Amino acid sequence: MKELISASWKNITIILLGIVAYISSVALVEYLLAAQFDFILAMFSFASGTLMSGLHSELAIQGFSGEALDSVRYWSLNLIFITGFIFALYIVPFLYTKGNVDTQNMQSDDEERGFSLSWYAGSAFIVMALVSITMATSVSIYHYNHKWKAAAQSAYVDEARTELSKAAFKMVEKLILPKEYGGISVSELTAENNGDMENKFELKEFVDVPESEFDISVVSDSDEANIRLHLTGEQAGVITDFENANGDKGKFELAVELHSENEKLFAYSYDFENALKTDSD
Amino acid sequence: MKKEYQILLTNVVACLVLYLVFAYLELTFVGYGLALAAASVFLYTLMKAVRSKISSKREYKIMAGVMGYLFAVNLIFGGIQYMNASNQHETLETIRETIDTNIIAIDIHQDLLTTLKTYHEQESGSQKSIVHIFEERVGDRLGSDRVLKSKNAAKMEAYTIYTEMKGDTLVQLFTVTNISKGEKENFDNYNDQVGMIQIEAGLTERGVDYERVN
Numbered sequence: 001m002k003e004l005i006s007a008s009w010k011n012i013t014i015i016l017l018g019i020v021a022y023i024s025s026v027a028l029v030e031y032l033l034a035a036q037f038d039f040i041l042a043m044f045s046f047a048s049g050t051l052m053s054g055l056h057s058e059l060a061i062q063g064f065s066g067e068a069l070d071s072v073r074y075w076s077l078n079l080i081f082i083t084g085f086i087f088a089l090y091i092v093p094f095l096y097t098k099g100n101v102d103t104q105n106m107q108s109d110d111e112e113r114g115f116s117l118s119w120y121a122g123s124a125f126i127v128m129a130l131v132s133i134t135m136a137t138s139v140s141i142y143h144y145n146h147k148w149k150a151a152a153q154s155a156y157v158d159e160a161r162t163e164l165s166k167a168a169f170k171m172v173e174k175l176i177l178p179k180e181y182g183g184i185s186v187s188e189l190t191a192e193n194n195g196d197m198e199n200k201f202e203l204k205e206f207v208d209v210p211e212s213e214f215d216i217s218v219v220s221d222s223d224e225a226n227i228r229l230h231l232t233g234e235q236a237g238v239i240t241d242f243e244n245a246n247g248d249k250g251k252f253e254l255a256v257e258l259h260s261e262n263e264k265l266f267a268y269s270y271d272f273e274n275a276l277k278t279d280s281d
Numbered sequence: 282m283k284k285e286y287q288i289l290l291t292n293v294v295a296c297l298v299l300y301l302v303f304a305y306l307e308l309t310f311v312g313y314g315l316a317l318a319a320a321s322v323f324l325y326t327l328m329k330a331v332r333s334k335i336s337s338k339r340e341y342k343i344m345a346g347v348m349g350y351l352f353a354v355n356l357i358f359g360g361i362q363y364m365n366a367s368n369q370h371e372t373l374e375t376i377r378e379t380i381d382t383n384i385i386a387i388d389i390h391q392d393l394l395t396t397l398k399t400y401h402e403q404e405s406g407s408q409k410s411i412v413h414i415f416e417e418r419v420g421d422r423l424g425s426d427r428v429l430k431s432k433n434a435a436k437m438e439a440y441t442i443y444t445e446m447k448g449d450t451l452v453q454l455f456t457v458t459n460i461s462k463g464e465k466e467n468f469d470n471y472n473d474q475v476g477m478i479q480i481e482a483g484l485t486e487r488g489v490d491y492e493r494v495n
């Protein structure tokens with residue numbers, strides 16, 4: 001019975017110590033984070049891998065701007081990372097193990113059932129480490145899924161814009177060229193078509209189009225010399241009943257207005273006709 | 282605990298040296314992976330060393346479980362950080378490439394298509410050649426080294442446009458990026474760089490031939 005009470009006290013003490021130590025360390029880290037004390041962050045977050053990710057973000061951003069990362073910054077981040085790593089995976093487990101061994105020695109030598117100082121420190125740190133790294137991992141998994149899904153959607157829109165720009169350049173060229181060189185006149189596109197106010201053509205009727213996941217249509221108004229290119233994607237747009245230029249319904253669509261008469265050549269005057277549907281929509 | 286202190290010290294030194302060597306080689310994630318492997322060796326050795334000092338089997342199992350969990354979660358966390366870092370690197374490279382290629386396309390087409398337009402709008406009889414019109418249009422932006430300066434000076438840091446005229450009927454532009462890498466790493470660029478994006482464009486009275494060659 002005496003042993004059972006002792007074991008219960010031991011477990012309760014571990015949990016309480018862990019909670020108190022964790023809350024105070026998070027508060028400390030939050031405070032120091034504002035002051036950008038990476039070192040303390042690495043030591044007390046027990047997730048120094050975050051710093052490794054941060055270091056690579058800085059390297060990637062420097063690569064983006066064509067500059068090299070300052071070597072002092074590079075080495076300071078590396079040293080902070082490895083210090084935090086050693087603290088979390090070497091010092092803390094060692095303290096925890098030592099605490100248990102010391103306590104066992106103490107209890108076998110002495111009638112009193114106390115705990116060693118290393119046991120208190122080791123237990124507190126190990127609980128902090130377990131809670132912290134579990135939380136950091138869960139948050140990382142959650143953010144990983146969302147972040148890269150959003151990045152893929154953004155890349156899709158960028159690709160659509162690039163495709164549409166290429167098509168716009170080709171169409172502007174066709175509108176500039178005389179007929180004997182394969183050109184087309186605005187009047188051909190804007191001519192009244194059985195009373196319809198809007199004429200629609202497939203881009204491939206005018207220019208060679210490589211295989212693509214996008215459909216591009218040429219749309220013109222018969223009452224004014226207004227020619228637009230509409231790109232329709234395979235992915236869903238925000239407006240589910242949107243009538244796409246290629247005859248589809250509810251798909252992502254982007255449009256530009258051609259300006260063959262001035263230097264701007266074309267403009268995203270209509271921007272997103274039907275913006276890409278995202279998780280938050 | 283003397284033996285355990287020795288285990289701690291030797292393993293910490295080994296981990297530190299291993300990581301710093303790879304950090305020096307700028308292979309930080311390889312160093313991170315090896316540091317994790319070294320940590321697993323340390324935790325295993327430590328638990329083996331204290332096995333005889335913990336009399337309760339249950340207590341020893343709990344300790345081993347805690348160590349195993351701590352290591353496993355750190356391993357998963359490290360894996361996610363690695364995937365995040367490599368995705369971020371790739372995404373930023375793609376964004377840079379997209380921005381550069383789109384700006385180049387606009388920059389080049391503006392000069393070439395407006396030249397083409399001016400050429401075809403001339404009255405018959407007083408025709409200037411397409412090369413002449415192009416040179417008139419770009420004016421001072423075309424240096425004696427045949428490098429065409431962008432209208433926006435800031436863009437010049439991202440890429441360089443070289444011009445070649447063939448007689449008075451063909452304007453050729455060779456654009457090479459200064460930061461963004463192309464698809465083929467060993468591609469020999471027009472300006473003796475290697476592996477950068479290269480876009481070639483030709484303008485005749487029949488139109489613009491525009492192609493990304495790397």
